[in-house]
Amino acid sequence: MENQNLELDYKMAKQKSAKPMLWISMVSMTMMFIGLTSAYIVSSKREDWVSFEMPSALFISTLLIILSSITFLLAKKAIKKDDRKSVTLFLLVTLALGIGFGYFQLEGFYQLNEAGIFLSGKGSLVSASMLMVISFAHLVHVLAGYIVLLVVIYNHFKKRYNATETLGLELGGVFWHFVDILWVLLFLFFYFIT
Numbered sequence: 001m002e003n004q005n006l007e008l009d010y011k012m013a014k015q016k017s018a019k020p021m022l023w024i025s026m027v028s029m030t031m032m033f034i035g036l037t038s039a040y041i042v043s044s045k046r047e048d049w050v051s052f053e054m055p056s057a058l059f060i061s062t063l064l065i066i067l068s069s070i071t072f073l074l075a076k077k078a079i080k081k082d083d084r085k086s087v088t089l090f091l092l093v094t095l096a097l098g099i100g101f102g103y104f105q106l107e108g109f110y111q112l113n114e115a116g117i118f119l120s121g122k123g124s125l126v127s128a129s130m131l132m133v134i135s136f137a138h139l140v141h142v143l144a145g146y147i148v149l150l151v152v153i154y155n156h157f158k159k160r161y162n163a164t165e166t167l168g169l170e171l172g173g174v175f176w177h178f179v180d181i182l183w184v185l186l187f188l189f190f191y192f193i194t
Contacts, residue, residue, distance in 0.1 A: 026174075033182060037186070039130065043127070048126060050128075054191055055108040055111035057107035058187060061101045061107075061183075066180065069180040071090045071097060072090070075091050076170065081163065082162055095146070135186075144179075156169070
């Protein structure tokens, strides 16, 4: 009986600390991107700064990541109704949209190269290199988002979520939405600043 109480206390303490830890890590990530975008603004005052148009693939990737947040929200609504079939569908669609986001991000870099805007090496532009650094930093967070999403999907298939037990799905959703919002803000930043 005492072991069960200790186990329950541990589980409750872990659940209480999970959300604050996630928020602290997201604040840290936000500070990093504030630093990177500040460096972009400062660098844009250089004499050799060259502006360029955003590649069309980045518009598509932005749409895909917004849609992926919507499908994740639908998965969260469905789990609260214990509609496991819909949760499965929405989580898998979220993953597919997230992978599509990553694909079109990389396609955007290829489009820049095809337009003669090189991200690194001889002939590269400072503006394009800064775009690459910030975008790749975001893609690292998207990779973390893929891992989080895969863990959520795995736990869903293991039936660890239901209408009353949604913490893991909620935390995964918060991180996924953070990555989404972060990209939308970065996209708008690049769109209006470059």
